[in-house]
Amino acid sequence: MFRNTHMLHHRDTFSEKDDEAHSVKNWSAIYVLEYLLIDVRTLFRRLFYVTINALGYYPNFTRLSSDYTHSARITIVINLVLYLSFYFIFRDPLVTTLMVISPFSCSLLNRILAKAQHHELLEFRDEGALKFSRTLILPKFLSFLYANMNYHAEHHFAPSVPYYNLAELHEVLKAKGFVSSQSFLSFFNGEFRTVWLGLSQPKETREL
Numbered sequence: 001m002f003r004n005t006h007m008l009h010h011r012d013t014f015s016e017k018d019d020e021a022h023s024v025k026n027w028s029a030i031y032v033l034e035y036l037l038i039d040v041r042t043l044f045r046r047l048f049y050v051t052i053n054a055l056g057y058y059p060n061f062t063r064l065s066s067d068y069t070h071s072a073r074i075t076i077v078i079n080l081v082l083y084l085s086f087y088f089i090f091r092d093p094l095v096t097t098l099m100v101i102s103p104f105s106c107s108l109l110n111r112i113l114a115k116a117q118h119h120e121l122l123e124f125r126d127e128g129a130l131k132f133s134r135t136l137i138l139p140k141f142l143s144f145l146y147a148n149m150n151y152h153a154e155h156h157f158a159p160s161v162p163y164y165n166l167a168e169l170h171e172v173l174k175a176k177g178f179v180s181s182q183s184f185l186s187f188f189n190g191e192f193r194t195v196w197l198g199l200s201q202p203k204e205t206r207e208l
Contacts, residue, residue, distance in 0.1 A: 004068055010159055013118070013132055014125040021118045021132075025111060035108035043104040050075055110146070116187050117152040129156035135170060135181040143167065153179050 009020040025031075034040060049059055053072030056064050064072075087096040116134055124131035133153040143150055151166035154173065161169055173179040 003071070004065070010156065013129070013156065014122055021122075023115075025115055032108065035111055036106065038101055039104045039107050042107075043101060046104075109142075112188065113146060113150060113184075116184075117149070119187075129153060130173070130179045132156075134187070135179060136184050136187055137181050138184055150184075 005019060008015075009018050012018060014021045050072050052059055052061075053064055053068060054076055056066075056069045058064050083096060083100060086099055087093070090096070113136070116136055118133060121132045121134060130153045133156040135153045136150045138146065138150045148163040148166040149155060151170050154161070154166045154169045155163075157173070157179075158169065170179065170181070174181070
C-alpha cells in the first residue's frame with residue numbers, strides 16, 4: 001500500500017490524495033512520550049494495515065491491486081519466519097518481543113525529520129520539487145541511518161538517484177544555486193517549534 005501511495009506522492013505532491021505531504025502528526029505530550037518510548041499506536045496500525053492489505057483491501061476496504069496484495073502477504077510471511085526463527089534460536093520470549101517492538105521505539109527524531117520534508121511548503125507546490133521539499137543537513141552517521149532522506153528536495157527532484165548519491169547531487173545543485181538547505185536545529189527552532197508550541201511566525205522570517 002505504501003508503494004502505491006508513495007508513487008502518487010511523487011507524481012502529484014500536495015494534491016488532495018497525497019496523504020504523505022498533508023499528514024498531520026499529533027505532538028501532544030502523551031504522543032511525544034510514545035515517540036520517545038514505544039509508539040504502540042503505530043505498531044498496531046501497521047499490523048492492521050498489512051493484514052488488511054494481505055486480504056486484498058486498503059484500510060477503507062476498497063480493493064487493492066493483486067501485486068500489492070501479494071507483496072503484503074510476502075511481508076507477513078517473511079516477518080513471521082524471521083521472528084519465529086529468532087525465538088527458536090534464543091528461546092527467550094522477552095528478547096523476541098523486544099525485537100518485534102524495536103522498529104517502533106525511540107522514533108521521535110525520525111518523526112520530526114519526516115515532518116520536515118514538506119512542512120509549511122504547500123505554497124510552493126507549483127514551483128517544483130526543489131521548492132516544495134526541504135533539505136536538512138545532518139551529521140553523516142544520522143544521514144546514513146536515515147538513508148539520506150534528509151536530502152529530500154534532491155530525492156523529489158530526481159527520485160531515480162540512489163540514496164548514496166543524494167549528498168553528491170545536493171552539492172552539484174547547491175553549486176549551481178538551484179537548492180538551499182538548513183541545519184536540523186535551525187528547522188527545529190524555527191518552523192517546527194512554532195507548530196509544536198503553538199507559536200506564530202511571520203512567513204518572511206522562515207528560512208528555506
